[in-house]
Amino acid sequence: MVSETRLTPDAFVYPMFVCTGEGVRKEVRSMPGVFNLSVDQAVIEAREVHALGVPSVILFGLPDKKDEVATGAWADDGIVQQATRAIRREVPGLVLMGDVCLCEYMSHGHCGIVKPTLPRSLGAAAIDVRDAKGVVVARTKKEKEKAMDEFVAVATRLAETNYEIVNDASLELLAKTSVSLAKAGIDIIAPSDMMDGRVAAIRRALDEAGFINTPILSYAAKFASGFYGPFREAADSAPQFGDRRSYQMDGANLREAMREIEADVEEGADMIMVKPAMPYLDVIAAARERFDLPLAAYQVSGEYAMIEAAARNGWIERERVMMESLVSIRRAGASIILTYYATNAHE
Ligand SMILES: [Zn+2]
Numbered sequence: 001m002v003s004e005t006r007l008t009p010d011a012f013v014y015p016m017f018v019c020t021g022e023g024v025r026k027e028v029r030s031m032p033g034v035f036n037l038s039v040d041q042a043v044i045e046a047r048e049v050h051a052l053g054v055p056s057v058i059l060f061g062l063p064d065k066k067d068e069v070a071t072g073a074w075a076d077d078g079i080v081q082q083a084t085r086a087i088r089r090e091v092p093g094l095v096l097m098g099d100v101c102l103c104e105y106m107s108h109g110h111c112g113i114v115k116p117t118l119p120r121s122l123g124a125a126a127i128d129v130r131d132a133k134g135v136v137v138a139r140t141k142k143e144k145e146k147a148m149d150e151f152v153a154v155a156t157r158l159a160e161t162n163y164e165i166v167n168d169a170s171l172e173l174l175a176k177t178s179v180s181l182a183k184a185g186i187d188i189i190a191p192s193d194m195m196d197g198r199v200a201a202i203r204r205a206l207d208e209a210g211f212i213n214t215p216i217l218s219y220a221a222k223f224a225s226g227f228y229g230p231f232r233e234a235a236d237s238a239p240q241f242g243d244r245r246s247y248q249m250d251g252a253n254l255r256e257a258m259r260e261i262e263a264d265v266e267e268g269a270d271m272i273m274v275k276p277a278m279p280y281l282d283v284i285a286a287a288r289e290r291f292d293l294p295l296a297a298y299q300v301s302g303e304y305a306m307i308e309a310a311a312r313n314g315w316i317e318r319e320r321v322m323m324e325s326l327v328s329i330r331r332a333g334a335s336i337i338l339t340y341y342a343t344n345a346h347e
Helices: 039-051 079-090 122-131 141-159 167-184 198-208 226-234 254-267 278-290 301-312 318-332
Strands: 012-019 025-028 031-038 056-062 095-100 113-117 162-166 188-191 217-222 271-275 295-298 336-338
Touching (some): 012 039, 031 039, 031 226, 031 301, 039 056, 056 079, 079 095, 079 167, 113 167, 167 188, 167 198, 188 198, 198 254, 217 254, 254 271, 254 278, 278 295, 301 318, 318 336
Parallel strands (some): 012 031, 012 056, 056 095, 095 188, 188 217, 217 271, 295 336
Antiparallel strands (some): 113 162
């Protein structure tokens, strides 16, 4: 009666990873109890989730093929689109959230379109080439070998291009993906890419396609985090080069997080999210104070994996820590919690 914070299943959203094939139920190595599911299995799981009183699932996709324009994200027969239609049909009443990002569908694993840029210093490379010209005047075998090594080193340096994320071209694909998901039956569009201006771009595209009532839950404050490790295995979405620090947020910055959320709200976000949850409870609390929209927090894969691993070693009490972790997120101010414990955590 005097408890200030309550955990009820209606606050939870259960994340699901859908893959191609049939009868597939493949456990994610670093996330015991979490599976890659083919559409038929996803339907079964969605039915169970719904029966437990959990109102919503968020769908992530593992496509068969990846490419440089993330075709699998926005194709009519994309894996999430297929799963959405099936769950919509078989489990009416379950609220379907669609994660919108490109990393799971890009061959390079980044959240946007990637453009190679020139090496940092062409001038330095030119000087290296001049110095390596010894290769042609070398006489002895040893001289030749040494010169050849230098030459290879220079060539390698020249071949090493840097890259950058092309923000605005990425927005087009994100908008296209959102419309495709809404068409398939997704109720809530949840962009997680962290490109600038994406909420506005998605809102515009949804409205133009007639989905004026489809809300956007924006991953407004998504921090670059080591806690995403196991997810990248679950969704097979690790970047093949570089990292995501150029578009995800710096974990040291609370005020910047408020600015990011504010920008998303101004662009038309209907709900906002902080991710990860436990290392950023202060951000959740600050966001709760400052914004009046529904506030979600994502208890991410690493948070789940830590609890599971320690519990398996007998170092902590699983149930107790699970509930404590979720209560803390709720107490910090999140009204919606995305968690792999959605089907377990029931008082
Ligand atoms: Zn991404």
